[in-house]
Amino acid sequence: MVELEELPSVGEKTAQKLRDAGFADMMRLATATAKELAVKAEIGEGVAEKVIEAARKAEKIDFETAFDVLERRKEVGYITVGSEPFNELIGGGIETQSITEVFGEFGSGKSQVSHELAVTVQLPEEQGGLDAECVFIDTENTFRPERIEQIASAFGLDHQEVLQKIHIARAFNSAHQILMAEKVNELIQSGSNIKLVIVDSLMAHFRAEYIGRESLATRQQKLNQHLHTLQNIATTYNVAIFLTNQVQARPDAFFGSPTKAIGGHVLGHASTYRIWLKKGLAGKRIARLVDSPHLPEGECVFKITADGIVD
Template sequence: MEGKIGISLPNCNREKLTGSGGRKFDYGIAEGPEWGFGSEEYKVGGLEEELKEEDDVEVEETSNIDVLQSHGINIVDLKKLKSAGICTIKGIMMCTKKRLCNIKGLSEQKVEKIKEACCKLDTGGFLTALQFSDKRKNIFRITTGSQDLDKLLGGGMESMAITEAFGEFRTGKTQLSHTLCVTAQMPSQGFTGGKVIFIDTENTFRPDRLRSIAERFNLDQNAVLDNILYARAYTSEHQYELLDLIAAKCHEECGTFKLVIVDSIMALFRVDFSGRGELSERQQKLAQMLSRLQKISEEYNMVVFVTNQMTSDPGATMSFQADPKKPIGGNILAHASTTRLSLRKGRGENRIAKIYDSPDLPESEATFAISAGGITDSKE
């Protein structure tokens, strides 16, 4: 396409660099002169110099589980872990012994041995607030396409966190998802750009919509589509199984994936679990899925964006509340989401976003618009 900017995303050269103590980790350098990809500013996984200065614990957490061979863990058991989407030391430390024992071929004795080996590499202990603050410097943000919405979110969608957007139909949830698929591939200050994983539970994913959004940003449309991994989930169980594939893919391509989208998180749970009799089981399964998503976002430093539906609250109607509708998912989803964004309709193509809950953002509103080129600033 003449005049279009090609997207050259970070590709890992698969060269193993050895850190102190003989630990190995992957690095890849982004390429692409159009966006300044070969510069020191756009190195995959954060600044290389910062990683050299980080303590031993940080390097160990992201180490490939193959290093456990030197601690007496056989390669067959390591392959079983990888088949379950557990590919790093940190990934093992994030799993309970019960979950590891549920992996076919891993006995309780083997799991105990694996856990002990990981503890020798990663204590999983305390950090000072200053050390934790330094670790959070690796966090990046992805633009939504609207400067006003970005400002509301503190700069965009945050990595190592789950951002939930809920609202009624036609409030812009899916349009925001499609726009993020494109903007996640565009580098900005302190962010390299990367690939996207999209889990579609409602059959609303449209490649042609992505083409029109890519055209707005003058990007090569085929390149944009080629950098998005798409999966259609048909059941809540299938949706959970896809998360293991995500973890394996993220580890395989070491830092090239920057965004995971689930549109929508609750749709299949509403179908698979009906009535109050199955509510407890539904919430347990939902909690497991959200926990897995959160761990993936932290383990691989990714943005996780999920959309959610609304339901009527009969109790609110009786108490004469202004809005009798509420997001579904209950307290499980409310506590699991780092930032909750409420969307509602405005005039014409305008939509209003409100910070519903966040650990560090004030309750505020912003207006944005839905255009042919995706999410943009409102003209009003």
């Protein structure tokens, strides 16, 4: 592994600044922009450019062949959502290296699926997990450790161990939310085996803070930055990103769905998989895959029980 001090223009002092700003490894540097690096590490933009270029060389970032892409895809891990039809619908579970978004009305089960995944990512691979830890960015104070205990029990896991592997970040506003996502880099660099980052819910703060048409552009710009950070974590460290999102009523819709995910095109483009959750009859839930790069659209039915998500 190449050390920061080995890069041209990087002395002891700059290396320390880079580390303090969370740019301790080559891949993180290689995927940064000069502006971002200059601001966060408080170095000149010229130096930042050189450092990034050197990191890209060290990481051999260049064109790659489709074969390389396929090789990287082989490293993709899958996390079970607890229900077999649901897993099948999304191609085997929630994928690493990708952003998966679930959206739906209040009470449709978005937080429940989030809690389920926080546990299942810890399962061994043969049981549908990745034997790993997770980060839970909670923006609406919906995280409940008691619920984790119930789900952990259903899988026969030790409650305390499971709770200790869930790193909670309670985000108080959108700026804090953005910062906590950036901090995930540091957590991983310090040795935590994070394979899942949950943001529940992605848009709540953005929606509440940026009101009116005139602030929409700023909101989308901040959101874009946040999603970029998350996407970077996904690809750099082979991590799954799971976002929950709210819906907006469309009283004018004659055709198609009467509700729509919020977040606009910025989010629509960033999410690799988009899943719409709906309440069905007799406490059942319906998951509809509405967007995926290689899977057909489709639906499945699942249930939320005391034990978590089941068929």
